[in-house]
Amino acid sequence: MLRASQGHRVLAVCAIAVGLSACAPRPQDIETGAIASRQPLEKAMVDMPAGGPAIVGVVERRYANSTLQEIILANRARNPNQNFIKVTMFGPVKVTTGPENQFPNDPLALMNAGQEMRWFMPGVKMSVSQLYAQNRYGSFGYATGRASTGDSCLYAWQRIRAPDHDSTMISNQGTIAIRLRYCEPGASDLDLLNVMTGFTINAYFLSPGWNPYGSPPPPPDELGKPGATVLPDATAFTGSVPSVTRTVKPKVEVAPVVSDSEVYVPAISVVPTTPVDGYATVPPP
Structure with missing residues (x-):
């Protein structure tokens, strides 16, 4: 039998043990301060055109x-840096970082485009095109150049945003910024531009107010x-089915075998003379 004083001490020790166990930290995963993470390929925000780049x-x-x-895109060029397409989607993102980590959402000035090209295209003399270019999401700017290694390079930029007259405080909000850096050996300007005009954006915010594309265009009258x-269009009927070219092997004629007892009379070849009025004349025998 425990005395009353001993029983109180046992209860106090048990209470302290329970309190310490409740205050002990629970097992947790280690967190990092980096805002970058690697994603699987199927989570890419864009699909590249058929035929690549992968x-x-x-x-x-x-x-x-x-x-x-x-x-990151496949790269066969020999000049430094890597091929990529950057997609920045502005909208109601899930809070994963502090409010001070804001990404600038301003239209790209030509001066800033030059700074980006010098960073991503070291040693390549780029020339900004004055020609108008447009893909399915609207107009974009681009510059082309040729590296000392012979690679053809393209740097393109685009900002997708609904027109001001379509945007309201609760609808058609959001912006998508695109940057494409692509170099390919032996490629023409049109080959490079096909990458910028061929990609498809497959990501979005599931929010009723997010729509950077604006209202859909009306059908033709x-x-x-x-x-x-x-x-x-007439081009739809040309080149859709490639013609099949079959190689026909020439027939090899084997001369007949003539025995010594046979008399062989060589054939007389008839050679047409110069054509007259479009028809060949044959000399008399």
Whole structure:
């Protein structure tokens, strides 16, 4: 039998043990302060056009106002740096960092484009194009150049945002910024531009107010109306099915074997003379 004083001491020790166990830290995963993380290839925000270039890596950075993906593309060029397409989506992102980590959402000035090109295109003399270019998301600017290694290079930039007259405080909000750095040996300017015009954005914010594309364009006036003829473009009928070229092996004629007892009379070859009025004349025998 325990005395009353001993029982109180046992209860006090038990209470202290329970309190210490409750205050002990629980097991947790280690967190890092980096805002960049590697993502699987299928999580890329864009799909590249058929035929490439292929996506070989995705690095994602989360900011307080946006999410940026640097999508690394396959590279066969010999000049330094890597091919990539950067996609920055501004919108109602999930809070994963402090409010001070804001990514700038300003239109790209030509001066800033030059600074970016000097950073991503070291040693390549780039020339900003004065020609108008547009893909399915709107107009974009670009510059082309040729590296000392012979590689053809393209740097393009685009800002996708709904027109001001379509944007309101609760609808058509959001912006998508695009940067493309691409070098390819022996490529023409059109080959490089096909990458900028061929990609597809496959990411979005599931929010009713997020729509940087604006209102969809109306159908053509003649579509579906009687009296109007609508046919595919003439180029749709050319080159869609490549012609098949078959190689025909020439027949090899074997001369007949003539025995000594046979008399062989060589054939007389008839050679046409100069054509007269489009027809060949044969000399008399």
